[in-house]
Amino acid sequence: MSLDIPLQDTYLPTFLPDEKRHVTLTPEQASEFYQEQEGTPLFPLLVTYMSSGRLVALCLMRRDAISGWKALMGPANTIEARQYYPFSLRARFGDPNHQHKNALHGSDSAESAVREIHFFFPEMMVEPLLTGTALAEYLATSVNPTLMQGLAQLCKVKPVDPVVMVGRLAANE
Structure with missing residues (x-):
């Protein structure tokens, strides 16, 4: 282009x-x-x-x-x-x-x-998108536990910038 x-x-x-x-x-x-x-x-x-x-x-x-x-x-x-x-x-x-x-x-x-x-971009890995059962399983095992931990931590700490805190928690998982 x-x-x-x-x-x-x-x-x-x-x-x-x-x-x-x-x-x-x-x-x-x-x-x-x-x-x-x-x-x-x-x-x-x-x-x-x-x-x-x-x-x-x-x-x-x-x-x-x-x-x-x-x-x-x-x-x-x-x-x-x-x-x-x-x-x-x-x-x-x-x-x-x-x-x-x-x-x-x-x-x-x-x-x-x-x-x-x-x-x-020959070095780039192109992975197929998850759908259906595979997507639900990935969310249940990988995303939801981290999200729940982050939300629980937010309720306890009540930080000034909650988005930054959740981002840091996700980066450490």
Whole structure:
């Protein structure tokens, strides 16, 4: 994505930026990243554009991050974005004269996200999200005991800043 988009202050308050990296892709790396587009008329334009300068790669976290990021980006077609979603990132920062210069990329599925995270952050471990019984078990064995201990301690001590105290207790567990 372009380095001049003010994402941190304006657009990301509902996301937790997990990783951030400034990179310059070679044409080979851009080809590998956009391999799903290979054979389309857009592919050579994407490769050329994505290897033409520095990018910011972000790994963003939150519940429903893919759909949330897509909503912020707006449609891939910048003309459509400007017409129907004027406050979207692509409407504001995309080039309506060159559809491959729509300013941003976002994963289209959880599987794509894992591949793309490993592409830019190869050292990062991507663990599957817990759901159902596994989530309930994790909460019951790992989160709830620490939370209960912290809340009991809060009732006894009544600190000036309870959030800081709970944070310290959680960090020590």
